Amino acid sequence: MSLIASWIGNIPDFAVPFALAALGLIIIERSGVLALGAEGLMLVGAMSGIGASLMTDGSTVAALIMAMIAAAVVSQLFALMVLIMRINQVIAGLALVFFCQGLTGLCGTLMNWTSRPVSGLSDLSLWPLSELPVLGKLFIQDPVVYLTPIIFLLVVLVLNRTVLGLRLRAVGENPQAADAAGIPVLAYRCAAIAAGSALIGLAGAYISVLSTKMWLADMVGGRGWIAVALVIFARWSPWKALAGAVLFGCIEALIPQMAASGIRLPQYFVFMTPYAVTLGVMIWVAVASRDNSSQPGALGEPFIREERR
Amino acid sequence: MFDATNFQPLLARRYTLEVRQQMAWYWQALVIALALLVGLLISAAILVVAGVPAGELLNEFVILTLFDAQSLRAVLFQAAPLIMVGLAGCVAFRARFWNLGLEGQMIWGAIGATAISLFEIGPPSMRLPLMLLSAVVCGLIWALAPVLLKLHLKVNEIISTLMLNYIALNFLLHLVYGDWKDPRDNFPYSPQYRVFERLPDVFDGLSLAIVLATLVAFLVLWFTNVSRAGLYLRFVDNSPGVARAVGVPVNRVILGTVLLSGALAGLAGFMITAGQEGRLTHSFYVGYGFSGILIAFLARNQPIAATVVALLVATLFVAGRSLQVFYQIPFSMVQLIQAILVICVASSEFFIRHRIRRIQGGQS
Numbered sequence: 001m002s003l004i005a006s007w008i009g010n011i012p013d014f015a016v017p018f019a020l021a022a023l024g025l026i027i028i029e030r031s032g033v034l035a036l037g038a039e040g041l042m043l044v045g046a047m048s049g050i051g052a053s054l055m056t057d058g059s060t061v062a063a064l065i066m067a068m069i070a071a072a073v074v075s076q077l078f079a080l081m082v083l084i085m086r087i088n089q090v091i092a093g094l095a096l097v098f099f100c101q102g103l104t105g106l107c108g109t110l111m112n113w114t115s116r117p118v119s120g121l122s123d124l125s126l127w128p129l130s131e132l133p134v135l136g137k138l139f140i141q142d143p144v145v146y147l148t149p150i151i152f153l154l155v156v157l158v159l160n161r162t163v164l165g166l167r168l169r170a171v172g173e174n175p176q177a178a179d180a181a182g183i184p185v186l187a188y189r190c191a192a193i194a195a196g197s198a199l200i201g202l203a204g205a206y207i208s209v210l211s212t213k214m215w216l217a218d219m220v221g222g223r224g225w226i227a228v229a230l231v232i233f234a235r236w237s238p239w240k241a242l243a244g245a246v247l248f249g250c251i252e253a254l255i256p257q258m259a260a261s262g263i264r265l266p267q268y269f270v271f272m273t274p275y276a277v278t279l280g281v282m283i284w285v286a287v288a289s290r291d292n293s294s295q296p297g298a299l300g301e302p303f304i305r306e307e308r309r
Numbered sequence: 310m311f312d313a314t315n316f317q318p319l320l321a322r323r324y325t326l327e328v329r330q331q332m333a334w335y336w337q338a339l340v341i342a343l344a345l346l347v348g349l350l351i352s353a354a355i356l357v358v359a360g361v362p363a364g365e366l367l368n369e370f371v372i373l374t375l376f377d378a379q380s381l382r383a384v385l386f387q388a389a390p391l392i393m394v395g396l397a398g399c400v401a402f403r404a405r406f407w408n409l410g411l412e413g414q415m416i417w418g419a420i421g422a423t424a425i426s427l428f429e430i431g432p433p434s435m436r437l438p439l440m441l442l443s444a445v446v447c448g449l450i451w452a453l454a455p456v457l458l459k460l461h462l463k464v465n466e467i468i469s470t471l472m473l474n475y476i477a478l479n480f481l482l483h484l485v486y487g488d489w490k491d492p493r494d495n496f497p498y499s500p501q502y503r504v505f506e507r508l509p510d511v512f513d514g515l516s517l518a519i520v521l522a523t524l525v526a527f528l529v530l531w532f533t534n535v536s537r538a539g540l541y542l543r544f545v546d547n548s549p550g551v552a553r554a555v556g557v558p559v560n561r562v563i564l565g566t567v568l569l570s571g572a573l574a575g576l577a578g579f580m581i582t583a584g585q586e587g588r589l590t591h592s593f594y595v596g597y598g599f600s601g602i603l604i605a606f607l608a609r610n611q612p613i614a615a616t617v618v619a620l621l622v623a624t625l626f627v628a629g630r631s632l633q634v635f636y637q638i639p640f641s642m643v644q645l646i647q648a649i650l651v652i653c654v655a656s657s658e659f660f661i662r663h664r665i666r667r668i669q670g671g672q673s
Contacts, residue, residue: 036467081652085659090407090467091606095655098599099648105641110359217641222475229468268483275475282469286462 007257009137012145013211015249017042017203019148021227022234022241023155024199029236030159031192032172032298036093037078039224040100041197045071045204047104050215051111053118060121063209064144064202071201072194074100079193083186086302097224105217113215120213142210144202149242151199156238168192172296175303185303200224222275229278233285235294244281251277327664337661344657348650355645361636380627382515388623389518389584390415391604393577394597395615395622396529398605401570403533403542404563410455410470411574412598413477414448418575419582420481421447423499423589426506427489433505440506441579448575449568451477456567460560474598485591499589508584518584523616525576530612532569538562574601596626596644603647607654622647 021038028035045067052066053059077099081092108114121142129139159165170178171188179185207223208215226248234240255270332340357363394411401408421443425431431439451473458464485497492500508517533539541562544552553559581593600622608614629643 077652081656085656087655087658091651091655094409094602095648095651098644099652102641102643102645102648105639106355106359106645109637109639109641217639222471225468225471229465229472232465232468266483266487268479268486272476272479275472275479279469279472279476282464282472283458283462286458286464 003257003261005134005137006260007253008135009140010253010256011246011249012138012141012148013249014252015245016145016148017207017211017223018227018230018248019242019245020151020203020206021200021224022230022245023152023238024196024203025227025231026234026236026238026241027155027159027168027196027199028192029231029299030172030296031168031189032175032296032301032303033082033189033193034089034093034300035078035193035196036090036228037075037096037100037197037224038200038227039220039222040097041071041075041200042204042207042220042224042227043100043104043218044074045201046208046219047108047113047204047215048201049205049209050113050116050118051107053209054113054116058119060119060209063118064205067201067205067209068198069201071204072198074103075193075197075200076190078197079190082302083189083193086304089300089302101218108215108217115214115216117214118209120210144206144210152238152242159238169296172298175298175301179303179305185305189303200227203227226274226278229282233281235289236296237294248274248277324665325668327666329662329664332661340657340660341654344653345650348646348653351649351653352646356632356638356642359636359638359642361632361638383627384620384623385519386516386585387626388620389516389522390577390580390597391600391619391623391626392522392526392616393573393580394601395604395608395619396526396612397570397573397577398601399608399610399612399615400529400533400566400573402605402610403546404566404570405546406456406459406563406567406570407467408452408455408470408567408570408574409467409598409602410452410473410571411577411601412594413470413474414451414571414574415578415581415594415597416474416477416481417451418444418448418578419589419593420484420578421445421575422579422582423489423502426502427499433503436503436506437508437583440583441576444575444579445572446575448578449572452567452571452574456564460563478594481589482591485589489589491588497591498586502583502587506583507587508580516584518580522580525573526612526616529569529573533610533612538565542566577601596640599644599647600626603651606651 021042024041025035025038048070049063049067053063056062074096078092078096081087081095082089087095121144123140123142124146126139126146130136132139157165159169167178167183168188170181171183171185171192175185178188203223204220208219212219230241230244230248233244251274255273258265258270259267353363353366356366394415397411397414398408422440425436425440425443430436452470455464455466455469455473458469459466482497485499489499490496491498508521511517511520531539533542541552541557541559544557545559545562549559577597578594581597582589586593604615604618604622608618625643625646629638629640629646632638632642633640
């Protein structure tokens with residue numbers, strides 16, 4: 001019984017990075033830019049979060065903000081590649097991931113940030129709820145966990161209930177029409193990349209600063225790619241992405257529990273499960289729904305206003 | 310009078326972006342060379358910031374690696390698996406298939422080769438060919454699922470091949486930390502291959518691997534430029550709809566090409582384990598997957614160009630290792646340099662395709 005309780009208590013820890021990264025990706029992709037760079041931006045967020053925490057004597061809030069800023073700044077390289085240089089968005093996204101992997105590996109080692117522990121944030125317990133049997137541990141979490149649904153709510157409100165969100169979606173669906181209506185397409189896409197990447201950076205910093213509490217090279221371990229798959233699975237809808245993130249959180253939280261419960265399974269096969277499940281989900285989505293109506297209409301296409309030929 | 314330029318921002322009023330009709334090949338080559346130069350300069354700047362004395366850079370990269378017989382051998386040695394992954398990238402991209410699973414296919418190739426050695430299958434004289442065959446088949450099988458999923462269910466191959474990489478990696482760790490661990494010590498690698506299971510030197514320290522790689526490069530050249538499948542492939546690349554309409558077996562061509570890509574990656578895994586390491590290790594594949602994609606991209610999917618680019622990347626690898634030893638620069642620097650080069654060259658396409666021209670006349 002206590003195993004199940006501690007499993008449930010661990011779920012948010014694993015679900016939050018998926019959720020925030022998927023939400024950031026949704027913001028970017030709703031503006032019509034195919035974003036494959038989540039893995040790299042999460043690494044940037046993870047490393048700069050730890051870096052800021054170590055250099056400011058453990059201010060976690062400053063670390064999280066630094067991580068968001070760093071990811072947003074690096075994402076402007078991607079914006080330059082796809083918006084100005086009109087590089088194929090798949091190539092640009094892959095190049096960004098490899099760039100960030102190299103950059104974070106280099107910086108982390110040179111600055112000597114690897115494996116140095118940070119303090120993280122202490123847990124907040126929501127009093128009456130935290131006394132619940134079994135589910136109680138779900139309400140003893142760090143503040144970012146409680147913040148995540150609020151961020152989701154805000155993003156959904158902005159996307160669906162404001163002029164800003166309407167314009168952003170218009171830019172993603174039909175940039176030519178949006179341009180004709182006087183919306184600055186490239187500015188919107190650039191802002192979407194920066195805002196979405198800040199959330200992806202926060203997701204990365206959550207892993208390093210709050211979960212693992214240290215930096216290790218390549219520590220994101222494919223979670224960024226799983227987030228990309230999650231967005232396809234969620235058909236670009238934030239709430240479905242949150243549900244998917246919780247599902248993956250449940251699976252990942254199971255891994256340490258299995259070891260603790262004494263079930264003897266080959267550990268590396270257990271480590272495979274998130275990736276195998278992602279593959280399974282991709283196949284299931286392909287079999288179940290063949291309509292692409294919820295996909296942003298101009299996803300992956302560069303916007304070129306008019307060209308004199 | 311109505312003047313469209315009034316509605317454009319200030320800068321665009323006097324400068325305009327045009328699509329070029331065509332650019333002569335030597336200008337294209339110059340633009341790409343300039344882009345590479347810019348990329349290398351940025352990389353050099355990063356290295357200097359990271360603590361390598363500026364004067365040592367030229368020494369380290371050019372003189373020590375290319376004009377020293379021992380280092381040159383090391384470069385050729387290093388080039389063989391890189392040529393393989395580069396060719397694997399070339400053929401997959403020709404079929405418009407983003408094969409990011411090169412590392413997973415390499416891992417399976419190496420596992421396949423090691424299994425033959427570990428279970429002592431076949432007589433000693435046939436051992437190496439059997440290992441090679443096993444590596445090719447294992448790499449090919451690991452590429453089968455993503456291509457079938459893409460062709461029949463339209464599952465995004467970028468995600469599926471990457472996920473299969475992580476699965477292959479964990480399986481590799483399961484083997485080298487588990488049943489296949491060398492019983493003599495406690496490190497995560499398999500027992501050493503026997504002498505007849507390792508790729509021999511053909512002459513003067515030149516490994517058989519590089520000879521094999523050159524041979525395969527010509528085979529791939531034949532495949533892409535001469536064979537019927539290669540012709541179909543160009544047809545499919547240019548216009549899949551028309552190709553299908555005139556009866557080209559589009560799906561079968563794509564299937565075969567991607568399987569070839571997986572087989573080549575498997576061969577790369579075999580070359581590293583049987584040529585360099587002499588055993589299955591837990592991290593032999595690091596850096597090769599991205600290098601394969603980079604080589605294919607810079608070579609524009611041309612097999613011969615890929616071989617040349619692979620030699621340059623091999624130089625980078627060898628220089629990166631010595632930087633690691635002498636200046637404690639982590640090996641991720643090599644990946645960073647590669648990424649910078651890709652970004653620069655991809656950006657140079659913009660200048661090949663467009664021109665910025667000043668608008669003449671009294672519009673201001």
